Amino acid sequence: MFDKRDLISSFFLLVLGLFMAFQSLKMAVWSRSGPQEGFFPLFIAVIIIGLSLLIFLKSAILARAEKKEILKKHEESEVSFFRVFSYFILMLLYGLLIEKVGFLITSILFLILILKYMEKQDWWITIVLGSASVIVGYFLFVSFLGVPLPRGLIKW
Amino acid sequence: MLENLSMGFKISLSFHNIIYCFIGCSLGTVIGVLPGLGPAATIAMLITFTYKLDLISAVIMLSGIYYGAQYGGTITSVLLKIPGEAATVVTIIDGNQMAQKGEAGKALGIAAFGSFIAGTFGTIVLSVLAPPLSEFALKFGPPEYTSLMILGLTLVIYLGGKSVIKAILMGAFGLALGTIGLDPVTSFERFTFGTQWLLDGVDMAILAMGIFGIGEILYMSERRVSGFSPYAVKCPEKLRELLPNRKDWKASMKPIGRGSVLGFLVGILPGGGAVVASFLSYAAEKKLAKNPERFGKGAIEGVAGPESANNAAASGAFVPLLTLGIPSNVVMALLMGAFMIHGVTPGPFILKERPDLFWGIITSMYIGNIILLILNVPLIKIFVKIIEIPYVLLSPLIIFICLIGAYSINNKALDILLMIIFGFVGYLMRKFDYEAAPLMLAFVLGPMLEKSLRQSLVISQGSPLIFLNRPISLALMAVTLLFVLSPIVTMFLKRHRFISWNEQVRKTTGL
Numbered sequence: 001m002f003d004k005r006d007l008i009s010s011f012f013l014l015v016l017g018l019f020m021a022f023q024s025l026k027m028a029v030w031s032r033s034g035p036q037e038g039f040f041p042l043f044i045a046v047i048i049i050g051l052s053l054l055i056f057l058k059s060a061i062l063a064r065a066e067k068k069e070i071l072k073k074h075e076e077s078e079v080s081f082f083r084v085f086s087y088f089i090l091m092l093l094y095g096l097l098i099e100k101v102g103f104l105i106t107s108i109l110f111l112i113l114i115l116k117y118m119e120k121q122d123w124w125i126t127i128v129l130g131s132a133s134v135i136v137g138y139f140l141f142v143s144f145l146g147v148p149l150p151r152g153l154i155k156w
Numbered sequence: 157m158l159e160n161l162s163m164g165f166k167i168s169l170s171f172h173n174i175i176y177c178f179i180g181c182s183l184g185t186v187i188g189v190l191p192g193l194g195p196a197a198t199i200a201m202l203i204t205f206t207y208k209l210d211l212i213s214a215v216i217m218l219s220g221i222y223y224g225a226q227y228g229g230t231i232t233s234v235l236l237k238i239p240g241e242a243a244t245v246v247t248i249i250d251g252n253q254m255a256q257k258g259e260a261g262k263a264l265g266i267a268a269f270g271s272f273i274a275g276t277f278g279t280i281v282l283s284v285l286a287p288p289l290s291e292f293a294l295k296f297g298p299p300e301y302t303s304l305m306i307l308g309l310t311l312v313i314y315l316g317g318k319s320v321i322k323a324i325l326m327g328a329f330g331l332a333l334g335t336i337g338l339d340p341v342t343s344f345e346r347f348t349f350g351t352q353w354l355l356d357g358v359d360m361a362i363l364a365m366g367i368f369g370i371g372e373i374l375y376m377s378e379r380r381v382s383g384f385s386p387y388a389v390k391c392p393e394k395l396r397e398l399l400p401n402r403k404d405w406k407a408s409m410k411p412i413g414r415g416s417v418l419g420f421l422v423g424i425l426p427g428g429g430a431v432v433a434s435f436l437s438y439a440a441e442k443k444l445a446k447n448p449e450r451f452g453k454g455a456i457e458g459v460a461g462p463e464s465a466n467n468a469a470a471s472g473a474f475v476p477l478l479t480l481g482i483p484s485n486v487v488m489a490l491l492m493g494a495f496m497i498h499g500v501t502p503g504p505f506i507l508k509e510r511p512d513l514f515w516g517i518i519t520s521m522y523i524g525n526i527i528l529l530i531l532n533v534p535l536i537k538i539f540v541k542i543i544e545i546p547y548v549l550l551s552p553l554i555i556f557i558c559l560i561g562a563y564s565i566n567n568k569a570l571d572i573l574l575m576i577i578f579g580f581v582g583y584l585m586r587k588f589d590y591e592a593a594p595l596m597l598a599f600v601l602g603p604m605l606e607k608s609l610r611q612s613l614v615i616s617q618g619s620p621l622i623f624l625n626r627p628i629s630l631a632l633m634a635v636t637l638l639f640v641l642s643p644i645v646t647m648f649l650k651r652h653r654f655i656s657w658n659e660q661v662r663k664t665t666g667l
Contacts, residue, residue: 009588013325020332023347034613037339037346040606044335047328051321079378087377087555088580091370094559095572107556114552118377121549129549133556145208147564 003059010055017048086118102152107134161283164515168523173216176209177520180217181527184224188240189232189539192376193369193554195225195241196596199490200364201554203497204561211498212513216520218494222487223275223470223521226430227528230267230463231539234260243430243466246438250451250458257454266400266408266456267463268532274416274464275525278471281420282478283518286507289479293504296480298611299622303632305605308482310636312427312597323594326585330598331605333358340607353570360493362562363599364486366575367592369558371582373551400456408460411441415464422465423472426484426597430466430473437465471521477502478514482601486593489600 020041027038090113098106111130115121121129141147167173187198199218206214229241234251247267254263296304313323336347337357348354400408415437422428422436441461442451451458476482481503483489495502506514531539562575585592616622623629 003589005588009584009590013329016329016332027344027346032618034618035610037342037344040609041332041335041346044328044331048325048332051325051328055321055325081378083377083379084374084583087374088576091555091559091576091579092573095569095576098559098563098572099569103560107560110559111552111556114555119549119552125549129552133553137556137560140205141560141564145205145564148567149560149563150569 004063006055007059007063010052010059013048013052014056017045017052020045021049083118087114090114090118098152099150100152103138103149104134105152107137157283157287160287160511160515161519163512164517164519167212167512167516168216168520173213173516173520174523176213176217177220177524178527180220181224181227181524182531183217184221184226185228185231185528185531185539186542187221188225188228188230188244189542190550191232191238191240192372193550194372195222196364196486196490197369197372197554197558199487199494200361200369201557201561203361203490203494204564206494207497211495211500212516214494214498215491215513215517216524218491219474219517219521220524220527222473222491223467223524224528226463226466226470227268227271227532228539230264230271231532231536234263234267234459235540241430243434243469244463245431246434246462247459249438250453250455253452253454254456254459259454262400262404262456263459264536265533266404266460268529268536269400270408270412270415270460270464271467271532272525272529273412274419274468275471275528276522277416278420278423278468279518279521279525282471282474282521285475286479286514286518289475290504290507293480295628296504297626298608298615299626299629300632301608302605302612303623303629303636304480304482305601305608307632307636307639308426308476308484309594309598309601309605310639311425312594314639315425315427315432319589322590326590326592327594327598330595330600331602333363333595334599334602335606340603341610353568357603358574358599359565359571360490360600361565362571362575363578364490364596365558365562366578367582367585367595368486369554370576370579371586371592373555373558374579374583375586376551404456407456411437411457411461412464414440414444415461416468419465419468420472423469424475424484426476426482427593428469428472429485430469433465433469434462437461467525474517474521478506478517479504481506483597486596489596492600 024038024041024045027041028036029038029042030036090110094106094110108130111133112126115126115130116123138149142149168177183198184195187193187195198221202218202221206218209217225241226243229239229244230247230251232238232240233244233247234255237248237252239245239248247263251263251267254260309327313320313327334357336354338344338355339346345355415433418437418440419430419433422433423430438451438458438461441457442448445451445455445457473484473488476484477488477492481492481501483492492502500506500510500513558575559572562572563569565571582592584590585595612622613620623633
């Protein structure tokens, strides 16, 4: 059974393994007093390279042999990669902006974007849930845990 | 023994610890009820909160979440044909059938009682086994630890999912992530790309929140979720309906007993755990039943056995952590992280140096099981209400807590970004069919393994024979080899049947 996913994933893992091997060879691998810092990473890299190559070759051979439609393991209908990607980007933006813009503004913007635009809730829920989350979050982290959350543009 | 227990109870019966136990158990049940959010992600998120708490209270609460989730997952499995937890997938087969026939109360009731009996049994065995095991573990030196960890990793990989190669790859990836930071022996900087930030390595909570929290959220975000399962059954109204009658008890006693023992033993094995235990119990009960055709149509043994097994396994999972300092599954790895944050390294010394910690935790499990029985029998309707909360409201909350939680670890926004990247990795792993447990465990065990491996080789002056010269180490290596080489053993552990049961369950539940 050919699985396109295996082909792709094993390729990336292979690249990872090669990268790791390359980096670990730059380190000292062995000396008279035994294994050095490069030993373990190299060992791991070899395993990754070997096994990912195995999967890759197996998928490639099967792909050649079958030449059929790629077997889809899960239903692909209704799966919106756009949604996944949007969430991913929104979260990244949160992380990138929180220190510059501050906890308060970033969180409010983030929650509004998610609740209103991604999950299509109405304004009422967005505002209530959004503010509740930010307030609770503030109390939990700042008051209870004493974590200084970034103030950013607003100086509170 | 009795003095230890009474000391432990004095600690766990203190007002604030009971509260924390209650919070943990309730939260655990809620988590179990909610599909998608599991104890791993929750505990990862809460680890940051435990900074402020005393270690005993923190572990009591976090443990409560873990075994509480085993109780909660049953509710959705029986009533909605959706598994709240991986360990309750098997309960769907007969549990939901029973519900369809109007016997939801019995299914839930026997599951709760079975879980209670098994959980208590597991805790008792834990209390009895742990001290001698700790004593034994004091004899362990670096070679023994190395062999033990190799065995542990091997088990996690073998008892994992379908593809062993993929599991090994995930294990290797986890080991790789563990090498980031300072080398444990020479303090050489590895894979830090010249940054200060990665000097301490990747934080376990970030990895866990990323893969299990954000990763799960991304996966769930693929489609707009709305409405319920079409198999929904109404929750039984009266308490009496939740009590199984004599006939049910008679039928269930042996499955509960077998499930408890089986579950505990499987729980001790790294990589074993509640999921495998529940599958094995189901298979065993079906095999041993008088009329096996009843299974799949609402046989109470198919609920009693697995439900007991998963709770006993949860108790068993604590054994390696508390006695040897080796985590047996992802949750234990996180608990280990919580210990280390508070400056305590779990291992055989805990019993000697911090008996208050040791017995406080164990006795809290007795209390926890009682609390859970109360929560799951009379108060079950509250939890059923929770299922009705639309997921769309919960996921933003979860994301938000993860985001701030990630920041709060080191006050660095970079940690948030790293967590999100791991989230994406976790999502890809889900899509490409790679297991997360080997990754997590290898990540935790990796640095420890490397350290003891290198220490061993220093002791032996470079000779790998040291692992075979010492009896305990030799024995452990032999068992590892047995697993790797013998297909009979792995078949006996029913990986085969596990996989085919897995497939059958997936077909039944349409997952």
